[in-house]
Amino acid sequence: MLTINKLIVDSKLTLSIKGVLDYASIDIFHEHIDIIGITKIIIYFKEMEFIDSTGIGAILEVIHLGNENNISVELEDLSEEAKEIFDITGVFQIQEALRKGGI
Amino acid sequence: MIFPKDDDNNSDGVQTSEEMGKTLQREIHMARNIQMKLLNGEKPYSTNGQFSGISIPARLIGGDYYDFYPLYNGKIRIIIGDVMGKGIPAAMLMILTRGAFRSASESTQSPGETISAMNNAIYRDLRTLSSFVTVFCADWDPHTGEFTYANAGHSLPVFLRKGVELQDVPQTKGVMLGGLPDQRYEDESILLHDHDLVFFYTDGIVEAKNRTGEMFKLARLVHVLEENLEQDASEIERIVVESITQFTQGLPQRDDITMVTLKIGKEKSEIVSINCPVLRS
Numbered sequence: 117m118l119t120i121n122k123l124i125v126d127s128k129l130t131l132s133i134k135g136v137l138d139y140a141s142i143d144i145f146h147e148h149i150d151i152i153g154i155t156k157i158i159i160y161f162k163e164m165e166f167i168d169s170t171g172i173g174a175i176l177e178v179i180h181l182g183n184e185n186n187i188s189v190e191l192e193d194l195s196e197e198a199k200e201i202f203d204i205t206g207v208f209q210i211q212e213a214l215r216k217g218g219i
Numbered sequence: 220m221i222f223p224k225d226d227d228n229n230s231d232g233v234q235t236s237e238e239m240g241k242t243l244q245r246e247i248h249m250a251r252n253i254q255m256k257l258l259n260g261e262k263p264y265s266t267n268g269q270f271s272g273i274s275i276p277a278r279l280i281g282g283d284y285y286d287f288y289p290l291y292n293g294k295i296r297i298i299i300g301d302v303m304g305k306g307i308p309a310a311m312l313m314i315l316t317r318g319a320f321r322s323a324s325e326s327t328q329s330p331g332e333t334i335s336a337m338n339n340a341i342y343r344d345l346r347t348l349s350s351f352v353t354v355f356c357a358d359w360d361p362h363t364g365e366f367t368y369a370n371a372g373h374s375l376p377v378f379l380r381k382g383v384e385l386q387d388v389p390q391t392k393g394v395m396l397g398g399l400p401d402q403r404y405e406d407e408s409i410l411l412h413d414h415d416l417v418f419f420y421t422d423g424i425v426e427a428k429n430r431t432g433e434m435f436k437l438a439r440l441v442h443v444l445e446e447n448l449e450q451d452a453s454e455i456e457r458i459v460v461e462s463i464t465q466f467t468q469g470l471p472q473r474d475d476i477t478m479v480t481l482k483i484g485k486e487k488s489e490i491v492s493i494n495c496p497v498l499r500s
Contacts, residue, residue, distance in 0.1 A: 139304060169301060169302075169351075169422075170303060170305075172303070176349075176351070176398075204372060204374065205351075205394075205398075206372045206395050210394060210398050
């Protein structure tokens with residue numbers, strides 16, 4: 117089960133993920149990604165219980181989308197487990213490389 | 220070539236939804252057969268060690284991948300991988316990954332070079348499809364025991380020696396295939412001894428859940444391996460599968476499950492060739 121709390125203040129989009137971000141729930145996440153008029157996206161993971169490869173792919177898509185549209189993307193309140201998964205797969209490295217440019 | 224039978228179509232030559240469903244089902248089963256044959260084909264054989272590998276898709280077909288590739292220098296290249304997602308889309312990309320691995324293995328000198336070549340070959344396709352693949356690749360030299368490996372976003376295998384998990388194995392990590400272009404993947408190396416066990420796995424094993432929502436977890440996997448270190452590679456594989464089945468208590472499998480077991484040791488090997496590993500089904 118996945119719940120997304122979405123908040124837009126000025127041009128900042130905040131998404132708080134609660135529950136399981138996986139193959140079965142990914143459409144719910146996609147429904148909340150609308151970048152028109154947005155200059156900053158913050159995704160909070162504090163209440164995320166589990167993420168699978170499809171969920172990681174969705175987060176990467178937001179990172180790439182941000183890079184292509186000059187929108188900064190921040191990943192906040194990651195659990196140690198989620199940090200480890202993002203670290204092993206290379207999500208942080210991709211984020212850093214895109215931030216530095218040239219991709 | 221298979222031609223559609225006349226009764227696949229109605230009088231207008233257009234398939235009904237029921238007929239389309241049957242066609243789709245038939246084609247998925249054919250795709251499953253293709254994937255299973257490619258995955259469970261030739262296994263390497265060495266006088267100095269045993270190999271085993273199995274992939275159990277959560278659906279009819281899956282996105283996990285493992286492969287063995289004997290090199291001309293006598294080493295055996297091993298890869299395990301996990302394509303993002305599940306089912307047919309993941310299976311299609313698994314075949315793409317397999318082709319990239321086999322092609323890269325022909326022309327590269329180390330696991331790191333192989334992964335770099337694979338990423339160069341399929342990066343654009345994966346980006347276009349918003350997908351990625353994690354892989355761990357290793358070369359094992361049956362004569363020296365050297366085990367060289369590189370990693371693109373995958374979990375490290377479990378290394379066991381004398382009944383306990385090796386904790387001081389050099390860590391290596393790199394970005395998943397499809398993550399960034401022009402990546403270099405560093406090689407690390409350790410020396411394996413008789414009776415050592417290297418267990419490659421995908422996350423479907425450690426993330427398998429039971430009825431209370433508890434995960435199988437790496438610690439439980441390591442415990443099962445430690446308890447059964449004396450067994451043959453294929454028996455260890457069977458025991459791990461059984462442990463997961465018992466743990467999940469009959470719940471439907473949520474993710475593809477894949478494992479490769481490399482057990483070092485001479486005792487239960489039959490000599491086929493003095494110098495070089497051979498393939499056998």
